[in-house]
Amino acid sequence: MKQKRFILSEKELPTRWYNIQAEMKNKPMALLHPGTKQPLKPEDLFPIFAEECSRQELNQTDAWIDIPEEVLDKYKSYRSTPLVRAYDLEKALGTPAHIYFKNESVNPLGSHKVNSALPQCYYCKQEGLTNVTTETGAGQWGAALAYAAKVFGLECAVYQVKISMQQKPYRSMIMRTFGATVEGSPSMSTRAGKSLITQDPSYSGSLGSAISEAIELATTTPGCKYTLGSVLSHVTLHQTIIGLEAEKQMEMAGEYPDVVIACFGGGSNFGGLAFPFMRHNLLEGKQTQFIAAEPESCPKLTRGEFRYDFGDESGYTPLLPMYTLGHNFHPANIHAGGLRYHGAGTIVSQLIKDKLMEGVDIPQTEAFKAAMLFAQTEGIIPAPESSHAIASAIREARKAKESGEEKVILFNLSGHGLIDMTAYDSYINGDLGDYQVSDDEIRRNLQDVPVV
Amino acid sequence: MKQKRFILSEKELPTRWYNIQAEMKNKPMALLHPGTKQPLKPEDLFPIFAEECSRQELNQTDAWIDIPEEVLDKYKSYRSTPLVRAYDLEKALGTPAHIYFKNESVNPLGSHKVNSALPQCYYCKQEGLTNVTTETGAGQWGAALAYAAKVFGLECAVYQVKISMQQKPYRSMIMRTFGATVEGSPSMSTRAGKSLITQDPSYSGSLGSAISEAIELATTTPGCKYTLGSVLSHVTLHQTIIGLEAEKQMEMAGEYPDVVIACFGGGSNFGGLAFPFMRHNLLEGKQTQFIAAEPESCPKLTRGEFRYDFGDESGYTPLLPMYTLGHNFHPANIHAGGLRYHGAGTIVSQLIKDKLMEGVDIPQTEAFKAAMLFAQTEGIIPAPESSHAIASAIREARKAKESGEEKVILFNLSGHGLIDMTAYDSYINGDLGDYQVSDDEIRRNLQDVPVV
Numbered sequence: 001m002k003q004k005r006f007i008l009s010e011k012e013l014p015t016r017w018y019n020i021q022a023e024m025k026n027k028p029m030a031l032l033h034p035g036t037k038q039p040l041k042p043e044d045l046f047p048i049f050a051e052e053c054s055r056q057e058l059n060q061t062d063a064w065i066d067i068p069e070e071v072l073d074k075y076k077s078y079r080s081t082p083l084v085r086a087y088d089l090e091k092a093l094g095t096p097a098h099i100y101f102k103n104e105s106v107n108p109l110g111s112h113k114v115n116s117a118l119p120q121c122y123y124c125k126q127e128g129l130t131n132v133t134t135e136t137g138a139g140q141w142g143a144a145l146a147y148a149a150k151v152f153g154l155e156c157a158v159y160q161v162k163i164s165m166q167q168k169p170y171r172s173m174i175m176r177t178f179g180a181t182v183e184g185s186p187s188m189s190t191r192a193g194k195s196l197i198t199q200d201p202s203y204s205g206s207l208g209s210a211i212s213e214a215i216e217l218a219t220t221t222p223g224c225k226y227t228l229g230s231v232l233s234h235v236t237l238h239q240t241i242i243g244l245e246a247e248k249q250m251e252m253a254g255e256y257p258d259v260v261i262a263c264f265g266g267g268s269n270f271g272g273l274a275f276p277f278m279r280h281n282l283l284e285g286k287q288t289q290f291i292a293a294e295p296e297s298c299p300k301l302t303r304g305e306f307r308y309d310f311g312d313e314s315g316y317t318p319l320l321p322m323y324t325l326g327h328n329f330h331p332a333n334i335h336a337g338g339l340r341y342h343g344a345g346t347i348v349s350q351l352i353k354d355k356l357m358e359g360v361d362i363p364q365t366e367a368f369k370a371a372m373l374f375a376q377t378e379g380i381i382p383a384p385e386s387s388h389a390i391a392s393a394i395r396e397a398r399k400a401k402e403s404g405e406e407k408v409i410l411f412n413l414s415g416h417g418l419i420d421m422t423a424y425d426s427y428i429n430g431d432l433g434d435y436q437v438s439d440d441e442i443r444r445n446l447q448d449v450p451v452v
Numbered sequence: 453m454k455q456k457r458f459i460l461s462e463k464e465l466p467t468r469w470y471n472i473q474a475e476m477k478n479k480p481m482a483l484l485h486p487g488t489k490q491p492l493k494p495e496d497l498f499p500i501f502a503e504e505c506s507r508q509e510l511n512q513t514d515a516w517i518d519i520p521e522e523v524l525d526k527y528k529s530y531r532s533t534p535l536v537r538a539y540d541l542e543k544a545l546g547t548p549a550h551i552y553f554k555n556e557s558v559n560p561l562g563s564h565k566v567n568s569a570l571p572q573c574y575y576c577k578q579e580g581l582t583n584v585t586t587e588t589g590a591g592q593w594g595a596a597l598a599y600a601a602k603v604f605g606l607e608c609a610v611y612q613v614k615i616s617m618q619q620k621p622y623r624s625m626i627m628r629t630f631g632a633t634v635e636g637s638p639s640m641s642t643r644a645g646k647s648l649i650t651q652d653p654s655y656s657g658s659l660g661s662a663i664s665e666a667i668e669l670a671t672t673t674p675g676c677k678y679t680l681g682s683v684l685s686h687v688t689l690h691q692t693i694i695g696l697e698a699e700k701q702m703e704m705a706g707e708y709p710d711v712v713i714a715c716f717g718g719g720s721n722f723g724g725l726a727f728p729f730m731r732h733n734l735l736e737g738k739q740t741q742f743i744a745a746e747p748e749s750c751p752k753l754t755r756g757e758f759r760y761d762f763g764d765e766s767g768y769t770p771l772l773p774m775y776t777l778g779h780n781f782h783p784a785n786i787h788a789g790g791l792r793y794h795g796a797g798t799i800v801s802q803l804i805k806d807k808l809m810e811g812v813d814i815p816q817t818e819a820f821k822a823a824m825l826f827a828q829t830e831g832i833i834p835a836p837e838s839s840h841a842i843a844s845a846i847r848e849a850r851k852a853k854e855s856g857e858e859k860v861i862l863f864n865l866s867g868h869g870l871i872d873m874t875a876y877d878s879y880i881n882g883d884l885g886d887y888q889v890s891d892d893e894i895r896r897n898l899q900d901v902p903v904v
Contacts, residue, residue: 003462004528010455076456077536077831084529088603106558108831110870150828151540170622173873176880177827375629376602379529379560418562418870421625428628 004087006249008080014244015067017237019056020275021347022063023282026354028233028346029321031058032308037452040318047219048226049234050123056234065237071119074151075241078107078114083249088377090397097400097407098255099393102246102273104414105380111415112269113144113229116238120227121148131155131224133217135185135210137164137265138337138385139171140415141229146180159185159193159213163204164337170419185210192216192314207265207341208313208327215316230266230338231311231320231345239272242412247276250410257288257410259396263388264292264301264359265338267345269414274357275347277410281356290357292348293392295339295367297332297435300325301352301359303442308452309343319452322349325437326445332435334364335423336384342445360395362388363434368427370394371417383415384423456539458701460532466696467519469689471508472727473799474515475734478806480685480798481773483510484760489904492770499671500678501686502575508686517689523571526603527693530559530566535701540829542849549852549859550707551845554698554725556866557832563867564721565596565681568690572679573600583607583676585669587637587662589616589717590789590837591623592867593681598632611637611645611665615656616789622871637662644668644766659717659793660765660779667768682718682790683763683772683797691724694864699728702862709740709862711848715840716744716753716811717790719797721866726809727799729862733808742809744800745844747791747819749784749887752777753804753811755894760904761795771904774801777889778897784887786816787875788836794897812847814840815886820879822846823869835867836875 021027030039045054056065067075086099104112124132132154136142142158149156158175162184165172172182185205186193192212196203203209211228218226228235250256260277262270270292280286294301300323309324311317324343331340344352351357367384370391375381382390393411400407417424426432473479482491497506508517519527538551556564576584584606588594594610601608610627614636617624624634637657638645644664648655655661663680670678680687702708712729714722722744732738746753752775761776763769776795783792796804803809819836822843827833834842845863852859869876878884 005462005530007459007461009459010457078457108833114831147831151831170870170873173877173880174833174870177824177833177873177876179828372629376631379566379599379603381560381626381629418622418626421622421629424629425625428625 004085006083006252008245008248010076012248013075013079014241015072016064017067018240018244018276018279019059019063019065019237020278021060021233023279024350026350027060028350032319032452034310034315034317034319048215050120050127050225052123053120053234056237057232068119068122071122074118079241080245081106083246083253085253086378089374092373092377093394093397093401095397095401096404097397097409099397100250100253100410101413102242102410104242104412105416109144109147110418111140111144111383112239112242112272113141114148115241115272116229116235116268117144117148118151119238121152121154124225125152125154129154129223129225131157131221132227133157133214133224134227134229135159135207135214136229137161137207137340139164139168139175140338142182143171143174145227146175146178149180150178156180157217158182159187159210161185161205161207161210161337163333167335167337167422168419185213187213190216204333206313206330211312212314212316215312230268231343233345233347235268236271236345236347239268240275242272243274243276246273246410255408258407259289259291259409261291261293261389261392261396261409261411263339263385263414264294265341265385267348269412271345271348273412278356291392292357292359293388294359294361295334295336295388296361296363297334297437298325298340299361299437300342300344302361305446306349306353307449309449311343319450320346322346323352324449325442326449328448329445334435335420336367336388338385339388360392362391365432365434367391368432380413381417381424382413383417384420386414456537458535458704460697460700462528464700465527465531466693467524468516469519470692470696470728470731471511471515471517471689472730473512473685475731476802478802479512480802484771484904486762486767486769486771500667502572502579502677504575505572505686508689509684520571520574523574526570531693532697533558535698535705537705538830541826544825544829545846545849545853547849547853548856549849549861551849552702552705552862553865554694556694556864557868561596561599562870563592563596563835564691564694564724565593566600567693567724568681568687568720569596569600570603571690573604573606576606576677577604581606581675581677583609583673584679585609585666585676586679586681587611587659587666588681589613589659589792591616591620591627592790594634595623595626597679598627598630601632602630608632609669610634611639611662613637613657613659613662613789615785619787619789619874620871637665639665642668656785658765658782663764664766664768667764682720683795685797685799687720688723688797688799691720692727694724695726695728698725698862707860710859711741711743711861713743713745713841713844713861713863715791715837715866716746717793717837719800721864723797723800725864730808743844744809744811745840746811746813747786747788747840748813748815749786749889750777750792751813751889752794752796754813757898758801758805759901761901763795771902772798774798775804776901777894778901780900781897786887787872788819788840790837791840812844814843817884817886819843820884832865833869833876834865835869836872838866
């Protein structure tokens with residue numbers, strides 16, 4: 001019998017994160033101060049983020065950053081995650097492709113998010129802070145932060161996008177089990193939330209609106225910092241533990257990926273898996289293809305514009321050079337709550353611009369169809385977000401079948417879908433639909449983007 | 453940093469199950485035919501179970517049974533499960549004890565149940581059957597069977613205890629995602645169900661009632677066999693993969709358990725972990741202590757009687773020699789649905805009778821208090837069932853603290869609690885209570901047990 005799962009021993013775990021910014025030929029453009037429109041220095045970010053995270057965010061020099069001992073120790077509770085060869089999925093597809101997935105769903109919090117929650121909370125604690133706050137969509141980031149905050153003895157307050165809170169009530173219960181307080185966003189507890197509710201009392205929120213509320217809480221509360229689950233470069237940096245492990249594990253399997261795929265919300269699980277492999281494209285001329293799978297209903301990579309835009313809906317964040325649908329874009333209520341975000345991280349945006357990777361957009365029902373096939377072959381019910389990566393991997397495996405190529409496909413199973421069962425129920429009952437975005441809607445929202 | 457997780461490579465996985473019956477000095481007493489009251493032969497079980505399972509059930513000769521290649525191949529998708537040293541829990545308790553847990557919660561179905569679902573479906577398929585059916589309480593067994601049936605190309609129908617279906621709606625959605633049909637029990641689709649509903653229209657079901665319905669379906673449907681998730685000896689046999697792995701993993705950790713603990717419903721996760729270690733007590737005079745943790749509200753091990761009784765509520769099963777509260781006992785609606793069963797498996801019953809192991813009973817709120825501490829230290833939200841094992845392990849760790857002993861405690865984390873978040877929500881809101889059973893209620897129910 002052939003080996004299915006590849007796992008690293010604790011001694012083999014990576015001890016450094018990989019900072020791709022340092023090795024990109026065209027670096028991401030500078031973040032700009034929203035008031036002065038001047039390039040940001042780390043100090044400008046200190047009021048919002050932990051100081052070490054602020055420095056990491058703008059670090060374009062050091063390719064390798066040491067993982068603190070205390071964080072490594074916590075990583076060891078659940079890492080390495082398995083690299084799995086999906087033999088049964090391959091068989092069902094009748095493809096000659098070799099399909100591998102990195103299974104980030106088996107960690108205690110059920111998604112990759114904890115990889116960055118732990119260092120962010122660690123740095124906050126080190127810097128003498130007492131509280132952290134954040135936004136969350138589907139709740140995977142909120143749950144991870146709630147746990148990490150408990151680990152390092154911090155209080156934690158989470159703003160969860162209202163529609164996700166309703167779709168996935170168990171996630172807020174998970175956060176409360178770890179001791180966090182959770183509020184639906186937009187809420188009446190912040191200026192930003194009140195203003196959004198006044199404009200549209202029925203608005204069910206987005207990541208952009210929840211970010212505004214959390215930043216407002218952080219900047220108005222002593223001892224409290226804001227933390228983010230994706231988009232920013234320091235978050236993606238922490239997630240490179242995924243790809244660094246996968247690199248060693250693919251070596252154990254005796255293969256190297258021709259295609260690397262991950263779903264795409266802000267970019268952290270994508271970059272986390274992809275960047276350590278992309279390094280070999282940048283430095284050694286490898287020709288691996290990189291695909292970021294976004295939802296058809298929130299198509300910033302495939303149909304957005306590369307512009308300076310805010311990271312949040314109320315314009316509290318720095319201006320980020322990114323592919324965006326406009327910070328006022330309200331994504332449809334798809335079940336992949338973690339992908340309902342208007343913009344892409346600055347690194348990925350630069351890479352797309354330089355054609356070093358590509359985006360694809362996946363309709364919701366195609367994602368669920370792929371998820372059902374994956375569940376019934378590999379026995380794991382994937383998160384709706386991760387299902388976009390599966391759908392994209394299946395597209396590639398079908399292409400390989402047509403061309404007869406033994407392509408090696410690697411994708412990230414960023415999380416499980418056990419908290420998303422109502423979405424599966426809707427799909428099985430035929431109640432799920434797709435949501436196309438009109439050119440008009442994109443144009444209209446891009447008009448609100450500030451001109452720099 | 454000390455090693456936290458111990459994982460076996462695929463090559464190191466056990467290839468045989470351990471059948472403790474063959475090495476017990478006092479064998480379990482014979483199963484009796486419910487009509488003739490004569491000892492059963494394997495053929496008598498063929499109308500209900502797969503033939504190979506029937507033979508395994510009554511096998512008191514062979515200590516080791518080969519795991520079929522096809523089952524081993526499926527085990528490799530998720531095994532070995534990690535053995536974890538719970539350093540953070542130890543620290544929180546301030547105990548000198550070394551606490552280890554076998555983490556069966558990280559397999560794709562979220563509990564140990566899949567370990568037996570796979571071979572049961574495999575044998576059914578081998579024997580040319582087309583359908584399987586079963587009962588399920590919390591739904592962990594039903595989900596595992598639904599997946600295993602899909603793997604081996606069988607149709608699957610599940611009767612889920614009504615109260616559990618209401619408490620944990622996601623579990624029936626999981627079963628449907630794997631292609632199974634699910635009905636609440638008691639249902640109107642069987643004679644047994646109709647009779648129970650007639651007696652008490654508000655009855656929310658128990659494992660005993662759901663078993664009756666599934667057996668009725670199996671015995672009246674050509675090509676369909678019944679499968680069981682616990683209680684019976686062949687189920688426990690399959691679960692010994694847990695303890696056989698744990699034995700090797702404890703060796704990797706350089707320790708041997710002084711106490712082995714698991715929660716107790718019918719006995720399969722308990723026996724699965726315990727029996728490979730108990731072997732060394734039986735054969736080599738080791739003095740390891742074995743504790744089965746049952747709910748205070750369903751105390752068959754601590755307050756039941758050793759009697760011949762039916763395994764189900766309607767009296768369809770053979771008569772089993774077991775500790776029982778009477779097959780008509782209706783357990784309180786605690787959230788640990790998998791522990792709401794009136795009897796204990798025949799092997800464990802004999803071992804208790806011979807004082808080779810012991811039972812403890814845990815109040816529901818103590819189990820949830822233990823679960824919260826475990827979640828907040830180890831980052832894993834445990835199943836309400838498994839929380840009984842955690843509570844018992846914590847009691848032992850506290851005793852070790854008082855006596856200053858460096859006791860080695862090993863318990864089974866049989867499943868995660870992500871589908872049980874409403875139970876945690878109730879606990880956090882102070883809405884959960886305890887349920888004591890009166891001596892009178894036990895006496896009354898034992899009057900219905902047939903005299904053999």
